[in-house]
Amino acid sequence: MCRKKISLIHIVLVFGLIKASILAQVSIEKIEPPNWWTPSTVNPIRILLTGKNLYSKKVSVKTNSPELTASNLKSSENGHYLFFDLKFSSKLKPGKYKITVQSISKPEKAEFEFEIFPKSSSQGRNQGFTPDDVIYFLLPDRFADGDPSNNDPPKSKGLYNRRYGRYYHGGDLQGIIDKLDYIRSLGATAIWTTPIYDNNDKPDYKEVYEDAPFTTGYHGYGPVDFYAVDEHFGDIEKLKELVQKAHSIGLKVIQDQIANHTGPYHRWAEDPPTPTWWNGTVQNHLSNNWQKWTTMNPRATYQTQRRNLEGWFINILPDFNQNDPEVERYLVQNSLWWLEMVGFDGIRMDTLPHVPRSFWEKWGAAIKREFPKVTILGELYDGNPALLSYFQTGRRGHDGIDTRIDTLFDFALFYSIRNAFAQGKAIREVSQVFAHDWLYPNPSVLVTFIGVHDMPRFMNEPGATIEGLKLAQTLIMTSRGTPIIYYGDEIAMPGGGDPDNRRDFPGGFPGDARNAFTAEGRTPEENEVWNHLAKLGALRKELEPLRRGRTLDLLDEEQQMAYARVTDKEAVLIVINNDTKPARVSFDVSMIKTLPKNGVLVDRLGKVSDVRIENGIVDFIIQARTGAIFTLKL
Numbered sequence: 001m002c003r004k005k006i007s008l009i010h011i012v013l014v015f016g017l018i019k020a021s022i023l024a025q026v027s028i029e030k031i032e033p034p035n036w037w038t039p040s041t042v043n044p045i046r047i048l049l050t051g052k053n054l055y056s057k058k059v060s061v062k063t064n065s066p067e068l069t070a071s072n073l074k075s076s077e078n079g080h081y082l083f084f085d086l087k088f089s090s091k092l093k094p095g096k097y098k099i100t101v102q103s104i105s106k107p108e109k110a111e112f113e114f115e116i117f118p119k120s121s122s123q124g125r126n127q128g129f130t131p132d133d134v135i136y137f138l139l140p141d142r143f144a145d146g147d148p149s150n151n152d153p154p155k156s157k158g159l160y161n162r163r164y165g166r167y168y169h170g171g172d173l174q175g176i177i178d179k180l181d182y183i184r185s186l187g188a189t190a191i192w193t194t195p196i197y198d199n200n201d202k203p204d205y206k207e208v209y210e211d212a213p214f215t216t217g218y219h220g221y222g223p224v225d226f227y228a229v230d231e232h233f234g235d236i237e238k239l240k241e242l243v244q245k246a247h248s249i250g251l252k253v254i255q256d257q258i259a260n261h262t263g264p265y266h267r268w269a270e271d272p273p274t275p276t277w278w279n280g281t282v283q284n285h286l287s288n289n290w291q292k293w294t295t296m297n298p299r300a301t302y303q304t305q306r307r308n309l310e311g312w313f314i315n316i317l318p319d320f321n322q323n324d325p326e327v328e329r330y331l332v333q334n335s336l337w338w339l340e341m342v343g344f345d346g347i348r349m350d351t352l353p354h355v356p357r358s359f360w361e362k363w364g365a366a367i368k369r370e371f372p373k374v375t376i377l378g379e380l381y382d383g384n385p386a387l388l389s390y391f392q393t394g395r396r397g398h399d400g401i402d403t404r405i406d407t408l409f410d411f412a413l414f415y416s417i418r419n420a421f422a423q424g425k426a427i428r429e430v431s432q433v434f435a436h437d438w439l440y441p442n443p444s445v446l447v448t449f450i451g452v453h454d455m456p457r458f459m460n461e462p463g464a465t466i467e468g469l470k471l472a473q474t475l476i477m478t479s480r481g482t483p484i485i486y487y488g489d490e491i492a493m494p495g496g497g498d499p500d501n502r503r504d505f506p507g508g509f510p511g512d513a514r515n516a517f518t519a520e521g522r523t524p525e526e527n528e529v530w531n532h533l534a535k536l537g538a539l540r541k542e543l544e545p546l547r548r549g550r551t552l553d554l555l556d557e558e559q560q561m562a563y564a565r566v567t568d569k570e571a572v573l574i575v576i577n578n579d580t581k582p583a584r585v586s587f588d589v590s591m592i593k594t595l596p597k598n599g600v601l602v603d604r605l606g607k608v609s610d611v612r613i614e615n616g617i618v619d620f621i622i623q624a625r626t627g628a629i630f631t632l633k634l
Contacts, residue, residue, distance in 0.1 A: 026059060026101055026110045027052040032227055032330070033337045035115040036086075038094060041369040042336065044071075044087035046329040048273060049101070051110065054082035060102050067092040068116075070099070074326075081273040083326055086114075094118040117340075124247050125343035128375040129190050131444060131482045132547045133252065134537055136188035137452060138487035140196065140233050141168055141218040144175030144508035144517075153231045156201035159216045160232070162509070165499030166215040170509060173234040173242050179508070180246055182517050186490055186530075187537015190252035192348055194453065195220030196239060197258070198228035200265040206316050207264070219453070219502070220256065221350065222263025222317065226334050236341070243343050252345035254377070255338055259331045259363065260351040261317040269318045274326050279310035279319045287315040292353040292382050296390040298398045309356060322359035331359075332366045339371050349405070352378040352391060357401045364393070364404020377447055378405040381454065383415040385436035394441025410446040410481060412436065417450050420578055421472040422461035427578040430475065431556040437480075448476040449484040453502055457488070457495040466492055466525055467625035470532045471576055474605075474627035477536040478565065478574045480551050490533045491516050491526040532605075539604055539629060545572045546629075554587040560622070562587050571595050573630040575608075577622040590616025594632075601630035 030050040047070075053059075054075050059082070061070035067089040074083045082101070094116050102109040129135065145151065151170040152160040161167040176193070183191060199217025201224075207215050217223075220230065229236050243253045262268060269282055280286060288311030294300040295308065312319045320327050338344060347367070352360070364376055380391055388408050396402050416433045419425040437443035450472045451458050458469055469492055476483040488495070488505055495501035507515030515521035522530060540546045549565030549572065559579035565572045571594045577583045589595050601611045601618070608628040611620045622628065 024053055024106075025108050026054065026103055028054075028101065028110045028112055031112055031114065033333055034227055035117060035341075036088075036337075037117040037119045037340055038088050038092055039119055040088070040336075042333060042366070044085035045333060046326070047084050047086050048326075048330060049082040049084075050080060050267070051082075053079045053103075054101065055079045056082060058104055060104060062100050062102065063114075064098040064100075065092070068097055068099075076273050077275075078271070080271060083273070088116070092116065120340060120343065122371075122373070125243075125345070126339055126371045126374050127252055127345040128373040129252050129254065129346050129482060130375070131480070133189040133482055134187055134477070134540060135190045135192050135254065135447070135482060135484045136183045136186065136487065137192045137449075137484050138176070138505075139171070139194045139219060139453060139502055140173060140176060141171040142502050142504050142508075143171045143487055144179050144505065145170035145172060145510060146174030146176070146178045147172050147234065148510060150232055150234065155231050159201075159203065159218075162504065164212040165502070166209065166212055166218065168216055168218045168232050169504055170232075171504070172232065173229075173238045175508060177238075177242050177245055179517065180249060180251060184249060184251060186485060186534050187541060188485060189250060190254060190345070191246060192254040192346075192484070193256060195223065195256045195258060195350075196229050196233055197223035198225040198230045200224050200263055202265070204263075204265070207314065217263060221258065222265070223258060224263050224266045226262075227337070240342055247343070253343075254346040254348050254375075255342070255344040256348045256350065257335055257338070258350045259320065259322070259335070259359070260354050261313055261319050264316050264318065266318065274324055276321050276324045277327055279321045280312070282318070285315075285319070286311040288313050288319075288354060292380065293384065293387055295353050295357065296387055296397065309354060311354075313351075313354075320355075322356055328359060328362065332363050335363065335367060336370050339367070339374060344374070346375040346377060348377045348379065350379055352380045352405065352408070353382070353387075357391075357397065357399060357403055360391075360403040360405060361401050368404060376404070376406045378403075378408045380408055381411060383412045385412045385433065385439050388412060388446075389436075389439040389441070392441050407442070407445040407447055407482070409452075410448045413446075413448055413476075413481075414450065417472050417475060418458065418461055421450075421468040421475070422458055422464040424463050424468070424578075424580070426558050427561050427576065428556055428558050431553065431561055434479075434551075434553070444480050446481040447484060448479065448481040449486065450476060451486050451489060451501075452484065453486070454498070455501065456497055457486075457493060457501050459492050459494045460496050460501070465625070466529060468578075469529060471578060471625060471627050473529075473533050473536060474574070474576065474629070477533075477540050478546050478572070478629060479563070480565075483540075485533065490530050491522055492529045535605065543570070543572050543604075543629075543631065545570050552592065554589065555585060557583075557585075559583065560585050562618075564589065564592055566592055566594065569594060571632070573601065573618070574627070575622060575630065576627045577624060579624055581624050582621050583624075584619070584621050586617065586619040588616055589613060589618055596632075600633040602633040603628040603630055605629050
């Protein structure tokens, strides 16, 4: 009996030692970034390993090349994360290298392959965008389903159902590829999509609404992996194919990036790589108060400003602490990685005012060092021109910081457009917004729009009409800045609040009753709007002043406005009557050197008969809710 007890104890002890040995083994589950390139402006790069038993004091990191060296190890307290610098010598050649994480006291080790690519040529990629461009904006999930096989993938089953507005609907990267010619036919020269990061693979029960039992990450703004493409959209090879094919037909591609937060189901949420990775914790954090104005206020109270910068969105999304050096390096490298690996031409950066301006200065400088032509577009959802201009590169704020953000969404103009053309309020409000252009270091590059995915659509506004929509489109396609077309606005798509404002494009999905990608599949009213917008796109491409011209205001009445876009060689006049009745407009053009004192103007939209310039004066009657684009009749 005694011998049996000893044997049993011995077995238990041996099993315990084996189990402890297994648990103590070094393992690697994820490498971030997964690869890099040479030459690079970032050297060394900072590697983040995720795994088990990755204690910086218990392991060493070695490579199989003297031209590639690892140093500066730092681990999380639980050994789940290991940071280290990976430095390239000037002699390092592109190729695949073996990196070994070796236990110092035991023979255990883990190895992984790390590929170094040659730096891509900048030819035809990383081009940036300018007012020469027209941006078409879409949500991949709601635009077109080009590959039904990824609608309900094994990795994340049960999240696809077109009946629910916050589930996946099946749109994907292949769908965008299939519709590139359609996008170009509108006169667009660039595409911006919502994020393609991998989002949560399971139902989201943290952000829930009454209309469905759970939500999903169809919109892309809740990343759980910053180095992967969501499987509902495709994979990184399909993403590269999209960008390459877009470039081949003259379309640029802008990536939507996030540096403010992750999704609530990211592994880091409950298990962060550093103690200060987040602003707060899942259990104890501030909620965002949306007081964006405090970022430019030299007298801002600490409490209010802190909640704006450190508060978690909707009290759910984990908020990065960009003052943590490891967070800073991770986010900078991630942005650079996507630009190099895929070839994006610009970045649309989400939630600009909820991140410290000191971070934007460092991040923006890093982007420009590696990709000088790439354009950075910042989202600051606020209608105050003073606040918007405070974030544009070209000047330093009271904090001594230049954000290095090239341009911003012109939300101030957006609000005035909605008020005037949808609700029928005074068009003079538009002129008053333009009067604030002096605040911006460079107003000519602001990005103009009549709606995006964060607000009800134009046609949902009280009093919105097709005529008003066309006037709004005329304004943004002829005024200073780079215009955005939100998918569906070309057919006057309706839509209320989120997610109704993100409806599926008719004809983009199997079983759709009609195909609005074709003239035959559109209603007469939809074709009227589509043809108008396409005509504006063609005129913007043809007439250089509409893209590059100086702006000269000629008339700013309560419901009528006129302005000229002027270059040294040519002038284009735009006249808009927002009233519900005809109006007589009269204004002086004698100061425009490229126009004669007496001549004839022709409306390129075909809505107004030829108009005479007599002694430098233009005087005519324009019909109700009508816009005209005049050039000199030769």
